[in-house]
Amino acid sequence: MKKEGEPLENNPMDRQLPYNIEAEQSVLGALLINPIKVGTVQSIIEEDDFYLRKHRIIFNAMANIFDSPDYELDAITLIDRLTSYGEIENIGGHDYIIELTQTAPTAVNVDHYAKIVKDKSILRSLISASTQISQTAYEEGDEIANIIEKSEKLILSIGEGKNNDGPVSIRSLISDAFENIVRLSEEKRDVVGLPTGYIDLDKLTSGFQPDQLIILAARPSVGKTAFALNIAQNVATKSKIPVVIFSLEMGALDLVNRIICAEGNIHASNLRTGQLTDDEWNSFTVATNTLKDAPIFIDDTAGIKVSEIRAKSRRLKQENPDLGLIVIDYLQLIEGSGGESRQQEVSEISRQLKKLAKELGVPVIALSQLSRGVEHRQNKRPILSDIRESGSIEQDADIVAFLYREDYHQQEGDEETVQDDDLPDNTVEVILAKNRAGARDTVRLLFKKEYNKFSSLSFVPEPPMM
Numbered sequence: 001m002k003k004e005g006e007p008l009e010n011n012p013m014d015r016q017l018p019y020n021i022e023a024e025q026s027v028l029g030a031l032l033i034n035p036i037k038v039g040t041v042q043s044i045i046e047e048d049d050f051y052l053r054k055h056r057i058i059f060n061a062m063a064n065i066f067d068s069p070d071y072e073l074d075a076i077t078l079i080d081r082l083t084s085y086g087e088i089e090n091i092g093g094h095d096y097i098i099e100l101t102q103t104a105p106t107a108v109n110v111d112h113y114a115k116i117v118k119d120k121s122i123l124r125s126l127i128s129a130s131t132q133i134s135q136t137a138y139e140e141g142d143e144i145a146n147i148i149e150k151s152e153k154l155i156l157s158i159g160e161g162k163n164n165d166g167p168v169s170i171r172s173l174i175s176d177a178f179e180n181i182v183r184l185s186e187e188k189r190d191v192v193g194l195p196t197g198y199i200d201l202d203k204l205t206s207g208f209q210p211d212q213l214i215i216l217a218a219r220p221s222v223g224k225t226a227f228a229l230n231i232a233q234n235v236a237t238k239s240k241i242p243v244v245i246f247s248l249e250m251g252a253l254d255l256v257n258r259i260i261c262a263e264g265n266i267h268a269s270n271l272r273t274g275q276l277t278d279d280e281w282n283s284f285t286v287a288t289n290t291l292k293d294a295p296i297f298i299d300d301t302a303g304i305k306v307s308e309i310r311a312k313s314r315r316l317k318q319e320n321p322d323l324g325l326i327v328i329d330y331l332q333l334i335e336g337s338g339g340e341s342r343q344q345e346v347s348e349i350s351r352q353l354k355k356l357a358k359e360l361g362v363p364v365i366a367l368s369q370l371s372r373g374v375e376h377r378q379n380k381r382p383i384l385s386d387i388r389e390s391g392s393i394e395q396d397a398d399i400v401a402f403l404y405r406e407d408y409h410q411q412e413g414d415e416e417t418v419q420d421d422d423l424p425d426n427t428v429e430v431i432l433a434k435n436r437a438g439a440r441d442t443v444r445l446l447f448k449k450e451y452n453k454f455s456s457l458s459f460v461p462e463p464p465m466m
Helices: 021-033 035-042 053-067 075-085 093-103 110-139 144-159 170-187 199-205 224-238 252-264 268-273 278-291 306-319 342-360 372-376 406-411
Strands: 213-218 243-247 296-299 325-329 364-369 399-404 427-435 442-448 453-456
Touching: 021 035, 021 053, 021 093, 021 110, 035 053, 035 110, 053 075, 053 093, 075 093, 110 144, 144 306, 199 427, 199 442, 213 224, 213 342, 224 243, 224 252, 224 278, 224 296, 224 325, 224 364, 224 442, 224 453, 243 252, 243 306, 252 268, 252 278, 252 296, 268 278, 306 325, 306 342, 325 342, 342 364
Parallel strands: 213 364, 213 399, 243 296, 243 325, 325 364
Antiparallel strands: 399 427, 427 442, 442 453
């Protein structure tokens, strides 16, 4: 049997696992000096972060005593507890507990000692994960895509340790809030987040915030892809902020053509056939010159998994630290991990997309389908339960926006839909059914489908009749 501290088996480098016995002893000794620090240490490390088994046993006993209202932690109560567990001899006897009290000169630096222990534990976890990944790769018992996904999850799980950050005092948060409010008051801006390019929408949302998951849903052919592309285009060309678009349905060239049409006001059918008018050729030249320098990245990998989206986004964020927006078209086409119902898979995907937004500090717009249930109601305006395979999508999202066109249903022969005669036929309602940071309301935009372009809607009132 391998003893603690011996080299890893089958390790070609013949190296020992990383650990720091002195730091572990100093943590335990400091807690005996000042037991009130147990809570501080528990916010940094867990029992399994200790390398030596006897230190794990001791820390577990300390935590149990600390949680007990009838006992106070000191050397005597610790020895008594370890004796009752039948572990006193396994940890080195009474003498080792006394030795620990002499190891740490002070309890002031206990959080520093604990961080050393945590760092060594993370390194051991990485070594263990890499060994497991290597073994899986050598066995070749699974598809490459599955091996990559499992490997990524294994590595990412190490970095997502639940004890990385503890509770923060409200004193420091109040200070941060004050500084933020002062900064915003000096900037005198209504839109404090990422502007979409649509004034009325930005007023409601204050711009998209760095950690938001935005769900944009609509029935087919209403214009959700065009709207998402317009937002991405506005962010990249007007704000000069990098954007990445993951298109699971359309090819990259098709998306580019749509963006060119919107940028140059070029008729989509003319661009598709190459039969542009003289004015459109001029617009095409201007639009492409503008777009070729725009920081827009497109990935049209079909059947992509959320882990791949995450990995590609992380790499792009490293290469472009000011990455400002991630667009995914669309959520239900993201491939699941298998073995569960599709609703459970989609729910897990939405949770992962929310985690991606928080991790990278980048708003994520995920397009979503609506179920056909909306077609069977007299009022065709979508509601949250209409999101297809909704599961927890509406719970994870910070903003849920529906696109609704009355003329869409009229074209399908629905005579019960009442058209507002004051609005043009190509009016699209952007219904904010959920807006965690602001009011729920509706914004009306004009959709020029032939140009794949949404525009702000403004009315000039007619003079009163004399």
